[in-house]
Structures are given as structure tokens and as C-alpha cells.
Amino acid sequence: MPRKGILVDRPYERLTREQVELIHQASMQILTDPGLISFNREAVDILHSHGAAVESIAGDHQSWQVKIPEQVVLSAIDSAPKTVKLGARNPDNTLIMHGDEPRVYLVTGSETNIWLDVDFPTYVNKADPTREIRMPEFKPRRGTVDDLCQSAHVCEHLEMVDGYIRTVNIQDRDITEENKDVNKFFASLNNNTKHFMSGLTSLKQLDNVVRMAELIAGGKKALEDNPIISFITCLVKSPLQFVDDTTDTFIEVCRRGLPIVVSSSPQAGTTAPIREAGIMAQINAEVLAGITLGQLVKPGTPVLYGSVPVRARMDTLGDSYGSVETSQYNIDCVQMARFYGLPNYSTSGVCDSKIPGQQSSIERLFSDIVVAMSGPQYLHCAFGLLDCNSVFCLLQAVLDDAHFKMIELFLRQPRIDQTELEAVLKQIREVVATPQKLYIGYIRPVLRSGEISGLYPFEGGGEADDVFELAYERMKELLARPVEHIDPETTARIFEEIPGVLPRLNIYERGD
Amino acid sequence: MNKDIIATIKENVIQGRKTQEDVGIDDSLEGAPGVVELMQQALESNISPQVIITKGLTAGMQVVGEKYSTKEYFIPDMLASAEAVGAAMDIMKPVLESANVETKGKFAIATVKGDIHDIGKNIVAILLKGAGYEVHDLGTDVPTEKVVEFVREEKPGYLGLSALLTTTMTEMGVVIKALEENKLRSSVKVLIGGAAVSDEFAQEIGADAYCADAFDAVRVLDGCQQTG
Numbered sequence: 136m137p138r139k140g141i142l143v144d145r146p147y148e149r150l151t152r153e154q155v156e157l158i159h160q161a162s163m164q165i166l167t168d169p170g171l172i173s174f175n176r177e178a179v180d181i182l183h184s185h186g187a188a189v190e191s192i193a194g195d196h197q198s199w200q201v202k203i204p205e206q207v208v209l210s211a212i213d214s215a216p217k218t219v220k221l222g223a224r225n226p227d228n229t230l231i232m233h234g235d236e237p238r239v240y241l242v243t244g245s246e247t248n249i250w251l252d253v254d255f256p257t258y259v260n261k262a263d264p265t266r267e268i269r270m271p272e273f274k275p276r277r278g279t280v281d282d283l284c285q286s287a288h289v290c291e292h293l294e295m296v297d298g299y300i301r302t303v304n305i306q307d308r309d310i311t312e313e314n315k316d317v318n319k320f321f322a323s324l325n326n327n328t329k330h331f332m333s334g335l336t337s338l339k340q341l342d343n344v345v346r347m348a349e350l351i352a353g354g355k356k357a358l359e360d361n362p363i364i365s366f367i368t369c370l371v372k373s374p375l376q377f378v379d380d381t382t383d384t385f386i387e388v389c390r391r392g393l394p395i396v397v398s399s400s401p402q403a404g405t406t407a408p409i410r411e412a413g414i415m416a417q418i419n420a421e422v423l424a425g426i427t428l429g430q431l432v433k434p435g436t437p438v439l440y441g442s443v444p445v446r447a448r449m450d451t452l453g454d455s456y457g458s459v460e461t462s463q464y465n466i467d468c469v470q471m472a473r474f475y476g477l478p479n480y481s482t483s484g485v486c487d488s489k490i491p492g493q494q495s496s497i498e499r500l501f502s503d504i505v506v507a508m509s510g511p512q513y514l515h516c517a518f519g520l521l522d523c524n525s526v527f528c529l530l531q532a533v534l535d536d537a538h539f540k541m542i543e544l545f546l547r548q549p550r551i552d553q554t555e556l557e558a559v560l561k562q563i564r565e566v567v568a569t570p571q572k573l574y575i576g577y578i579r580p581v582l583r584s585g586e587i588s589g590l591y592p593f594e595g596g597g598e599a600d601d602v603f604e605l606a607y608e609r610m611k612e613l614l615a616r617p618v619e620h621i622d623p624e625t626t627a628r629i630f631e632e633i634p635g636v637l638p639r640l641n642i643y644e645r646g647d
Numbered sequence: 648m649n650k651d652i653i654a655t656i657k658e659n660v661i662q663g664r665k666t667q668e669d670v671g672i673d674d675s676l677e678g679a680p681g682v683v684e685l686m687q688q689a690l691e692s693n694i695s696p697q698v699i700i701t702k703g704l705t706a707g708m709q710v711v712g713e714k715y716s717t718k719e720y721f722i723p724d725m726l727a728s729a730e731a732v733g734a735a736m737d738i739m740k741p742v743l744e745s746a747n748v749e750t751k752g753k754f755a756i757a758t759v760k761g762d763i764h765d766i767g768k769n770i771v772a773i774l775l776k777g778a779g780y781e782v783h784d785l786g787t788d789v790p791t792e793k794v795v796e797f798v799r800e801e802k803p804g805y806l807g808l809s810a811l812l813t814t815t816m817t818e819m820g821v822v823i824k825a826l827e828e829n830k831l832r833s834s835v836k837v838l839i840g841g842a843a844v845s846d847e848f849a850q851e852i853g854a855d856a857y858c859a860d861a862f863d864a865v866r867v868l869d870g871c872q873q874t875g
Contacts, residue, residue, distance in 0.1 A: 570784075571765075571769040571772075571773075572765075572769075573766065573769055573770075575722070575723050575726050575770075576723070576726075576727065576730075578723040579663065579670075579672070579723050579724060579727060580670060582721065582723060582724075583672065583673075590718075
């Protein structure tokens with residue numbers, strides 16, 4: 136049985152059908168005029184061989200202007216699977232995504248450089264030294280492979296996390312460009328039985344991580360049937376450029392038939408027009424260009440329509456994930472993906488705030504609620520992410536899990552039908568006839584069925600705000616729970632066959 | 648056999664099953680006798696009322712209280728159990744009277760004149776009845792004269808006054824003053840509660856105690872029992 140996700144009964148839509156079609160038409164025009172600039176020769180050759188007009192551009196870096204005819208794009212959309220399965224070490228964690236079904240899976244991500252530790256020092260009131268309070272103190276540091284293990288471990292136990300995207304960039308001294316991929320894949324897969332998605336640091340490591348996944352899944356065919364890993368690539372850099380190295384990676388992943396996200400992340404105001412119509416027409420063109428290339432490489436490659444649009448901050452021109460427009464763009468993209476019948480990889484929950492707190496809560500909850508309401512299939516929802524994509528805090532991820540539980544309950548389908556109404560009318564008549572006129576006696580069956588939302592899980596006693604401390608306790612509790620590691624025999628084979636995996640990650644050798 | 652009946656009464660109190668029609672916390676007891684049916688069996692088996700109360704009803708309520716304090720149980724659970732115990736006490740009332748067994752005391756409760764809010768009052772009544780008090784609910788919008796008359800005639804040891812509104816809370820002071828004028832004040836401990844009132848207000852109007860919620864009311868009354 137796959138994970139159930141959240142089925143959004145009537146998804147929120149911002150765009151009319153006419154507006155969706157207008158964006159589609161504008162994107163088709165963009166793909167032929169001006170088209171894309173490709174810095175990747177192979178992509179040019181593939182697209183050219185299928186009818187794209189190609190013209191070399193003079194300059195320091197070899198590049199080509201590629202104009203993709205509408206018919207080529209439409210054929211690619213046709214050949215892209217409308218249902219994508221993302222497997223998992225534990226088959227109960229499989230994700231099945233239908234492009235036309237607004238069933239939302241909540242996923243972590245993305246890769247941050249900074250890991251945020253939290254401590255609770257005691258502060259004494261200067262005016263009254265008998266009064267003390269404990270306040271959270273957040274300390275940033277570079278992420279390590281141990282942090283990644285810890286994050287994967289906690290996310291395994293977070294109820295609302297449906298899939299795991301690596302949360303932190305591993306920057307240990309013994310991690311190099313050559314061994315980073317195998318270690319991030321192993322650290323994540325060994326501590327989490329949910330679907331694992333990642334980008335690739337070095338294309339040279341692709342075969343090693345695929346082999347690792349085959350060993351874990353039970354062979355090449357088993358991995359095809361149960362793709363426990365998938366990839367994400369930003370092959371298109373905004374505006375409208377195929378990047379050389381990520382396009383190479385994309386092409387190679389497609390050749391292997393593994394699921395892949397075609398992601399584009401334009402910034403309205405700098406790398407895309409500031410107006411909504413402009414960024415939407417452009418991002419849609421960019422994603423469709425990637426999907427087209429993937430389907431030409433290998434028709435039927437499972438792809439997700441990946442959208443990470445964002446608006447620029449006006450004070451720094453950096454990303455502003457916390458802006459309301461960012462959520463609007465994301466919702467628009469969900470509609471565009473649904474228009475094509477393709478499962479959508481969307482974004483919410485990323486905030487501008489640098490630490491957990493009021494700003495962080497407001498920014499992330501705002502986008503988590505509204506984007507989830509639009510019904511994307513794979514919501515890369517930034518469990519624990521802060522300061523845009525720079526910082527990961529496990530404590531925040533624990534808080535996000537609780538908040539997504541509330542969103543899940545909010546999005547449930549209303550239970551109003553004839554049977555239900557007959558039952559409640561009977562109840563009303565019974566209660567009104569009693570002296571106390573209270574419905575409390577009818578609460579209990581509903582209370583135990585899980586239909587009623589619970590108390591806020593981190594509510595403190597009295598007037599104290601103990602949210603962070605209680606969430607921290609929860610985090611420690613989750614870390615103390617065991618996870619199902621990869622079995623000893625498979626682990627031994629991975630360490631034998633896959634070069635570069637750090638010996639200290641072998642829990643059986645270190646006697647854990 | 649007797650032990651089994653008492654243990655089953657205790658379990659049904661914990662489950663909050665007043666009658667066999669109640670589901671309880673889980674489905675395991677569905678259709679089995681509830682507290683009301685078990686009380687009949689216990690009395691027919693000549694089990695002493697004291698044993699039923701201490702080993703069955705009170706022991707069950709103690710577990711319920713513990714589960715509430717650990718947040719395993721919520722107020723609806725507590726009320727269901729208290730209602731079951733209240734029904735048991737109704738069944739036992741004639742037996743207790745004939746055996747001269749004293750209850751914890753007579754408790755009258757009313758929402759004061761001008762105020763028709765009664766959710767809190769009703770919950771207090773259910774919980775106190777479940778805690779072993781003889782509860783007399785005088786209703787809502789109760790005129791001061793009616794309260795005074797009840798105290799004079801029925802001689803309750805405790806009087807609970809409830810008010811939700813800032814416009815009606817002053818009626819509590821009026822009732823206390825009327826009890827004083829009728830020389831009844833010393834015969835009854837007056838407890839007040841409701842969203843509008845506070846400990847400070849209780850002191851202002853000369854009430855004996857302020858109860859923050861229904862559980863507080865049980866604590867305060869049980870405290871009065873211990874201090875006499």
C-alpha cells in the first residue's frame with residue numbers, strides 16, 4: 136500500500152482555464168522565439184535531430200540558440216508518464232502520483248550548507264535576579280555527514296514526511312567531490328526507509344549511486360520496479376539556458392530510466408519578469424524544454440514538472456521565499472502541471488527568517504497552507520529550512536511536522552451526507568430533550584476516531600511559551616527511537632563494491 | 648465472584664460506560680453490562696455499599712483522574728465516568744440511607760439571576776455527583792429568593808454560584824448578602840465560578856472560595872471535607 140498523502144478534494148486555483156491556456160501559448164512562443172541558449176552540445180544534437188532549429192552563438196563559451204517547435208514539445212508531453220511511482224526501502228512508503236489527482240505528498244529538502252544547533256541557556260532578570268527564564272539560542276555551523284544521518288533518522292519518524300530529500304550539504308574534511316554523492320546517498324538511505332531524492336554532485340558517481348540503490352532494492356529489475364531513489368536537476372538556468380554539466384547529468388539519468396525532476400527556479404525581478412504573467416510564461420517554457428529533452432533521450436522517462444519560482448527581495452535582490460507572490464507563482468505552476476497531466480514538484484514552507492520564531496512560523500505556514508491547498512503531488516516543503524535555502528534546523532522540522540498535521544486535518548473532505556445528517560438530527564433531538572442539553576456524551580467516539588484535531592502538541596503550561604523546548608524534547612525522543620538500517624549483508628556488499636563510502640558510516644563495523 | 652463484579656464496575660467507570668449501550672473507550676466491552684447493570688448485580692449479591700464505593704467507583708475515578716492528568720483522557724472521558732458514577736450513586740441512594748451511610752454532603756448549584764449560561768454549571772454538577780456529592784441543580788437565571796429558600800429548607804453544606812457575564816456576576820454578592828440577612832450564611836460554604844469571576848472577586852463579595860474550573864470545584868470541596 137502506498138502512502139496516502141493528502142487528497143485535496145477541490146484544489147484551490149488562482150488561474151482561469153483561459154489564463155492557463157494563455158500561459159501555455161506564451162510558453163510555446165518563447166520556446167521558438169527567443170528559444171533557449173544551450174551550453175550543452177549533446178542536448179543541442181538531440182533537440183536538433185528531432186526538429187529544433189539550432190544556431191551557433193559566437194562567444195567565449197560554446198553555445199547554441201535552440202528553437203523548439205511546438206509539436207515537438209506537445210509530443211514530449213504526450214510521452215511523459217502521467218503517473219509516476221517513487222519507491223522506497225519500505226514498500227509502505229511508496230509514493231504514487233497521478234498528474235490529474237491532487238494528492239499531496241510532503242517532502243523535505245533542500246540541501247543547505249548550514250546546520251543550526253539549538254541550546255537553551257538560562258537568563259536571569261537584571262531587575263529581579265530570582266526570576267530566570269530559558270531561551271533558545273541558535274548556533275549555525277557547517278553541515279556534516281553525521282548531521283545528515285541525524286536528519287534522515289528524525290525524518291523517518293516524522294509522521295507527515297512522505298519522502299526525504301537530503302537536507303544538508305555534507306562538508307566534513309574527508310568528504311570530497313568524488314565521494315560526496317555515495318556518502319550522501321548512503322547516509323540518507325541507511326537512516327530512512329522513505330523515498331530518497333537527491334541532486335548529483337559529480338556525474339562520475341551516478342553509476343555508483345545507482346549500483347548502491349540496486350544492491351538495496353534487490354537488483355537492477357527490482358530497482359526498476361521499486362525506484363527507491365530519484366534525482367533532481369536544475370538543467371535550465373533562468374532565463375532559458377541549458378547548463379552544460381547539469382544537462383549532462385539529466386541526460387544520463389534519463390538514459391537509466393530513473394525518475395527525475397525537471398526543476399527551474401527563476402527569480403521574478405532578476406532572472407524572470409517581475410510580472411506574474413512573465414515569470415509564469417518563462418518558467419513553464421523552461422520546465423517544458425527540460426521535459427522535452429528528457430523524453431527525446433528516452434521516451435517514457437518518469438519526470439516531475441518541477442517548479443521553484445521565487446520573487447526577488449527588493450532590499451538585496453536575493454530570493455524572497457517568504458513573499459506572498461512566491462506562493463502565488465507556485466500555485467500557478469501546480470495548475471500548469473495539472474493542465475499537462477504531469478505530476479508536479481512544488482515548493483512551500485521556505486522562509487526568509489534566519490532562525491525559528493514568529494517570522495519563520497508565519498512565512499512558512501502561509502505558504503504551506505495555500506500551496507498545499509492547490510494540490511501539488513510532490514510538495515518539496517522545506518521541513519526545517521530557514522534563511523531561504525541556506526540553513527537547516529532539525530527543531531524547525533519537528534515543528535513543521537506538527538503544523539502539517541494540522542494542515543492535513545484542515546484539508547480533509549467534509550463529511551456531510553444524508554446518513555450523517557440523519558444521525559446528527561437524532562442526536563440534536565435527544566440532547567434538547569435532556570435537562571443538561573449538552574452534546575458532550577457524543578464526543579468520545581469521534582475523539583477516539585482521530586476526526587478531531589488535537590491540542591497544539593507543544594503547548595506549554597500556564598502562560599509560558601514552551602514551544603521550542605517541547606519541540607526539542609520531541610526531537611530527542613525521535614532520535615532515541617531506532618530506525619531500520621540497511622541489513623548487514625547488503626551493507627557489507629555496498630562497502631565492498633562502492634568506492635568512497637566512509638568506513639565510519641558502517642554501523643555494523645563500529646558496533647552500534 | 649464479588650471481587651469480579653467490583654473489578655468490572657471499576658473497569659466500566661474507567662471506560663465511562665454508564666449502561667450496556669455505551670461503547671466506552673474501546674470496543675472490547677461493547678454490549679457487556681455497564682455500571683448501572685453491574686450495580687444491580689452487586690446489590691443483589693449483597694456486596695456492601697462501602698466496598699462498591701471505595702473499591703469500585705472511587706477506585707475507578709482515581710484511575711480516570713490519573714489518565715486525565717497525563718492527557719490520555721479528556722474532559723468528555725472524565726464526564727462520562729462521572730456520569731456513570733452519578734448513576735451508580737442514584738441507585739445506591741436508598742441503600743445508603745437505610746444503612747445510615749453518609750454521603751460527602753449536599754451541594755446546591757445555580758446560575759445566578761439574569762444569566763442563562765449553564766455549560767460550566769452542568770459540568771460541575773456532573774463531576775461533583777461523580778465524586779460522591781449529593782447534587783441539587785437549581786437551574787439557570789435563579790432568583791436570589793429561590794436560592795435562599797433552598798438553603799433554608801434543604802440545608803446544603805455547599806452552594807455553588809455560577810455566572811458568565813460581567814453584568815450578572817454582581818448577583819453573586821447579592822445572594823451572599825441575602826444569606827447573611829437571613830442568618831443562613833454560616834450554615835453553608837459558598838463557592839463561585841464562571842468566566843467573569845476571580846479569586847479576588849470571591850474575596851470582595853465574601854465567598855468562601857473561587858473555583859477556576861470543574862476539577863477545581865471537586866478539589867475545593869474535597870479539601871473542605873478534610874478540614875471539616
